[in-house]
Amino acid sequence: MEEYTQALQGGILIGLASWILLAGVGRSSSVSGITIGVLTTRRQSSLWRWAFLFGLVGGGAFFTWGLDIALVEIRHPLVLVPAGFLVGFGAVLGSGSASGHAVVGLGRRSKRSFAAVFTFAGAAVITVLITSHLPPISWWVEIVLEGLHTVFSR
Amino acid sequence: MHQPTTVPAALLNPRRRAIGAAARLIVAFAAGLVFAAGLTLSGMTQPDKVMAFLDIKEMFVGTFPGRWDASLLFVVLGALAIALLGYSLTPRASLKPWFARAFVLSTRRGIDTRLIAGAVVFGIGWGLSGYSPATALASLLTGQIDTVMFVLAMLPGMWVAGKL
Numbered sequence: 658m659e660e661y662t663q664a665l666q667g668g669i670l671i672g673l674a675s676w677i678l679l680a681g682v683g684r685s686s687s688v689s690g691i692t693i694g695v696l697t698t699r700r701q702s703s704l705w706r707w708a709f710l711f712g713l714v715g716g717g718a719f720f721t722w723g724l725d726i727a728l729v730e731i732r733h734p735l736v737l738v739p740a741g742f743l744v745g746f747g748a749v750l751g752s753g754s755a756s757g758h759a760v761v762g763l764g765r766r767s768k769r770s771f772a773a774v775f776t777f778a779g780a781a782v783i784t785v786l787i788t789s790h791l792p793p794i795s796w797w798v799e800i801v802l803e804g805l806h807t808v809f810s811r
Numbered sequence: 812m813h814q815p816t817t818v819p820a821a822l823l824n825p826r827r828r829a830i831g832a833a834a835r836l837i838v839a840f841a842a843g844l845v846f847a848a849g850l851t852l853s854g855m856t857q858p859d860k861v862m863a864f865l866d867i868k869e870m871f872v873g874t875f876p877g878r879w880d881a882s883l884l885f886v887v888l889g890a891l892a893i894a895l896l897g898y899s900l901t902p903r904a905s906l907k908p909w910f911a912r913a914f915v916l917s918t919r920r921g922i923d924t925r926l927i928a929g930a931v932v933f934g935i936g937w938g939l940s941g942y943s944p945a946t947a948l949a950s951l952l953t954g955q956i957d958t959v960m961f962v963l964a965m966l967p968g969m970w971v972a973g974k975l
Contacts, residue, residue: 663852668888672892709839741961745936
């Protein structure tokens with residue numbers, strides 16, 4: 658159980674941060690919402706968004722270094738790039754992702770957010786289930802390259 | 812003389828408005844900082860930890876919960892403990908945020924196709940990478956090329972969805 662105390666503490670900080678933004682600035686801490694706001698709103702009214710993102714990005718770098726968080730191994734770009742696009746697209750289309758729906762939405766007891774969380778969690782679990790049974794991406798890349806090589810060296 | 816009807820006196824004073832605007836930025840920055848602290852402390856910025864949570868097959872290795880990593884569940888529990896309490900007090904008790912005119916929160920109702928479709932697409936991307944917008948941005952300047960690539964792909968995705 659001890660290994661979960663940090664998770665719980667981290668979660669409490671996330672909830673606290675969300676409340677600070679709400680009580681202080683009157684806004685939802687949905688990171689996707691804030692980011693799309695920065696991409697689409699006039700600069701003047703978006704200053705608070707930039708401030709939040711600076712804190713998030715800067716803080717993330719600082720605490721990763723300070724807490725000595727292990728850095729991940731390089732994942733294949735053929736997975737990361739489509740995944741990144743899907744995450745961004747889905748988060749904005751669905752009006753929020755983890756920080757939006759799972760924290761703010763559920764915190765406000767929103768039925769919409771409950772449905773969203775259930776749905777994206779389910780989709781993620783199924784995705785992992787499928788990909789964990791598939792060969793790694795490097796295997797696929799090799800197959801395709803071998804195939805192309807065979808076709809073009811006739 | 813015609814009096815302005817609803818503008819509070821504080822907002823008519825330019826100096827107080829400027830102080831309020833500065834305070835607003837500091838609070839927003841602080842919120843981002845605390846958010847980042849929570850994300851890193853909880854281990855959510857490590858995709859492998861997120862994947863270990865999503866891989867529910869691990870629950871069935873030996874007796875329950877097997878090798879399953881329930882961290883994300885505890886993160887959500889911790890966050891909701893604060894959020895449920897906090898959001899029941901705010902914005903109901905206060906009339907306005909500390910440094911803004913009004914609360915701006917989503918008023919959308921009903922579960923529609925956009926919401927579900929978006930959630931499915933997000934879930935797939937999340938399941939493929941273990942990153943969400945928050946964790947990817949928190950890890951953006953940690954020197955990992957992974958997160959930079961992810962974010963560079965995420966932003967166009969957001970922009971395209973915003974156009975729909």
